[in-house]
Amino acid sequence: MIVHSPAPLNAEPPLDRLRASFVTGQPDFYVRTHGEIPTLDAASHRLRVGGRVAQPLELSMQDLRTRFPRRSEMAVMQCAGNRRAELNQVRAVDGDPWAGGAIGNARWTGVALADVLRAAGAPDDPSLHVAFSCCDDVELPGEGRFRFGVSIPMAKAMAPEVLLAFAMNGADLAPEHGHPLRVVVPGYAGARSAKWLAAISVQEAPSDSPIQQHDYKLLPPDITSDSIDWSRGVTINDMPLNAAICDPAAEARVQAGPVALKGYAVAAGRGIARVDVSADGGRNWRQAELEHDPAAPWSWTFWQATLDLAAGEHELVVRAWDSAGQTQPARPDDVWNRKGYLSAAWHRVRVRAD
Amino acid sequence: MIVHSPAPLNAEPPLDRLRASFVTGQPDFYVRTHGEIPTLDAASHRLRVGGRVAQPLELSMQDLRTRFPRRSEMAVMQCAGNRRAELNQVRAVDGDPWAGGAIGNARWTGVALADVLRAAGAPDDPSLHVAFSCCDDVELPGEGRFRFGVSIPMAKAMAPEVLLAFAMNGADLAPEHGHPLRVVVPGYAGARSAKWLAAISVQEAPSDSPIQQHDYKLLPPDITSDSIDWSRGVTINDMPLNAAICDPAAEARVQAGPVALKGYAVAAGRGIARVDVSADGGRNWRQAELEHDPAAPWSWTFWQATLDLAAGEHELVVRAWDSAGQTQPARPDDVWNRKGYLSAAWHRVRVRAD
Structure with a gap:
């Protein structure tokens, strides 16, 4: 793994x-933590469900496993800061300089959040x-120390794909992935898929946690200083079309002739309709072959293409098109923002063919 | 109206x-026809529903009005070729050179297509x-003469927003808008919202009409000649994020000082999260104010902003961001395709301030 920060581990x-x-193993799955990794005992862990519910609940892991139907969903999890490193090349941004690996695709198993909310008599409003x-203590500059917290809108919370997961690819969650219980919100930025989950609250306003209020917002490009008016940011939930x-690898030396290109593409809640690749910086394009599992709409699409590279330097490029005929912006400058989120311009890799 | 072609009327x-x-009147609503406008008598018009249904139906307009619940939906209709003129400036494309006006927002009234399909016992597969x-005769180069036909996937057909509409903004449909009956498929390209509707067929394959098979497909950029391999095209259904x-107006002379910019933005099935405007070709951006009706999720968003223009030439630009943090490509070249569809790059307008 490429470690951007050992503590918190990223x-x-x-x-x-x-x-x-196609399915990312737990050891290969990116790790994004905001504080120390909690050590929790599954036998004694409890989930509280409260707020605007008719029947507050306190559930053990055993309760979750036995009182609700088990559900599995193959889904991509990705950090809102995936590919942030490319934005740093435009102008400096905050946060760890993720390459394109802050993403993974796993089969998550647990129970539907909707089933738990219904058992608590939450209004479907x-x-x-x-x-x-959550159980992890977080420290943010200027915000002090607090427990991690986020929220999602009720409409998404009631969607059948949103899980309270205790397993990943058929095994218990590893400590760094949220053992013993995490939320999985397919399509949303990873930050909403809270790990080490302790309590759920149904409420009229979004979470008042600084993570929800002051972080994970897409800021307009004219905000360049440290003094940030967060009210001008848009809360990041659904993730945009992206491909890598x-x-x-970047700066690789390859043999001149046919060269296989491989990568992923993802379009939260939409399908990938086409993936274009170029060996000349985007002047000429060819279509890649797509590999997708139609039974797993929240998973990613793998793509591959073979391009004939003459000896010399080449700028390889990929861009995807979603099922609404929408495609990605060409340059990182087109999507630059102070916090370095949603870096989803054409992905470019320089290689040398000998 | 700006008439691109008198026959067929476009x-x-x-x-x-x-x-x-915000609601486009019928006289101001763009007209896209593929043949002569049929003159149909509402009193004798019949809609047949057949194919893979348990109970084929033949319905008069009176049957539709009395046997099914009435439904209204405010929704944008837009041509897949809206803003095509800008692609012509990259390389020549087929079709009428629409500016940004091949779009409108109306309150459509009729019955839910889903209710009619259920009455016919269509399988929800x-x-x-x-x-x-439909009743309009169409001629396409190389395809001969045939009745207009298209299809949509069953999943969309069963969505509550899809209507068989007999009224637009409270009045009967005008002849050019499909009198007495048309389909309205919010979010999809206008071509799927068939006018002068005569028959509905539930079937295992898409429509075999040339309009479905050989037209309204997004082709890859390397297809530049008249000999088109249609199998390489992607059927256009949902429309991409766009703004104008x-x-x-383009080439307008305005008074130096504060200048009001106004326009629309649309994101089929998603919300508009932010609209950016620039007076210097996209180097610096400001945010526009948005006007949207939360009770009408299929309608467009209006935006406005005031920019201070010094005397001289200016390139005004708009770009929108949708609720998934996705934005538009910068240049028409990034979305060029032989048929000139889905022209959704940043919209640029040159003006001179005196």
């Missing part, structure tokens, strides 16, 4: 390793919010 | 007129297609 796999398997409180070249 | 309103009202056959400056 690490991502090399891209060729990520692309080696789309104007409400479902807040998650995983192989060959 | 016309769009000037952009300032379009922007004058998402792999099926719902095909529409409606006022001031």
